[in-house]
Amino acid sequence: DAGITQSPRHKVTETGTPVTLRCHQTENHRYMYWYRQDPGHGLRLIHYSYGVKDTDKGEVSDGYSVSRSKTEDFLLTLESATSSQTSVYFCAITDGGGTDTQYFGPGTRLTVL
Amino acid sequence: QKEVEQNSGPLSVPEGAIASLNCTYSDRGSQSFFWYRQYSGKSPELIMSIYSNGDKEDGRFTAQLNKASQYVSLLIRDSQPSDSATYLCAAQEGQGFSFIFGKGTRLLVKP
Numbered sequence: 732d733a734g735i736t737q738s739p740r741h742k743v744t745e746t747g748t749p750v751t752l753r754c755h756q757t758e759n760h761r762y763m764y765w766y767r768q769d770p771g772h773g774l775r776l777i778h779y780s781y782g783v784k785d786t787d788k789g790e791v792s793d794g795y796s797v798s799r800s801k802t803e804d805f806l807l808t809l810e811s812a813t814s815s816q817t818s819v820y821f822c823a824i825t826d827g828g829g830t831d832t833q834y835f836g837p838g839t840r841l842t843v844l
Numbered sequence: 845q846k847e848v849e850q851n852s853g854p855l856s857v858p859e860g861a862i863a864s865l866n867c868t869y870s871d872r873g874s875q876s877f878f879w880y881r882q883y884s885g886k887s888p889e890l891i892m893s894i895y896s897n898g899d900k901e902d903g904r905f906t907a908q909l910n911k912a913s914q915y916v917s918l919l920i921r922d923s924q925p926s927d928s929a930t931y932l933c934a935a936q937e938g939q940g941f942s943f944i945f946g947k948g949t950r951l952l953v954k955p
Binding site: 762764766771772773774775776779781789821825827833834835836838 | 878889890932936941947948
């Protein structure tokens, strides 16, 4: 298994509060991604990073921000959580070395009340 | 809008049969394609990757790619109840570093 951990694994929060999810990898891969997965929508890209301090928006980036200060950590922040952000969040990594295979973390289940 | 389309299913097959899963993609620049399996409540796990036209076999799994038709398929031979899961098809964008996922096909293998 690729060395990817996510924390927390489960979180319940209230509307309007800030939330930060953490993805940590031990593979030294260059690319890191945040997805959300909802019934009927599949996996949708929120943000991705192609290096330290290099990030870009994905399909559903509104309401989310990211930061990557170290190769191994990619943080996803919900500045002011809303009920529509209740979802399962997956982090993924890719080495970009030719095969470009994505490996996923275990996921974080976030509930916004 | 770049898309990967899959039939949501469920696709029901008897144990021991061949399961055939299909997807189409819209980005003609895509060169890399992937099949993931996802059990309920778990994260996607990679089954196969395919980059060239034709077939690629790995054990009971065969991936097929036809770039002219923009079509990717996954065959599972000798299907087992443990193969029951949702199968996600993904294409890497032709330009850029992101991946586009289909919504998945749910497979049910009945004993």
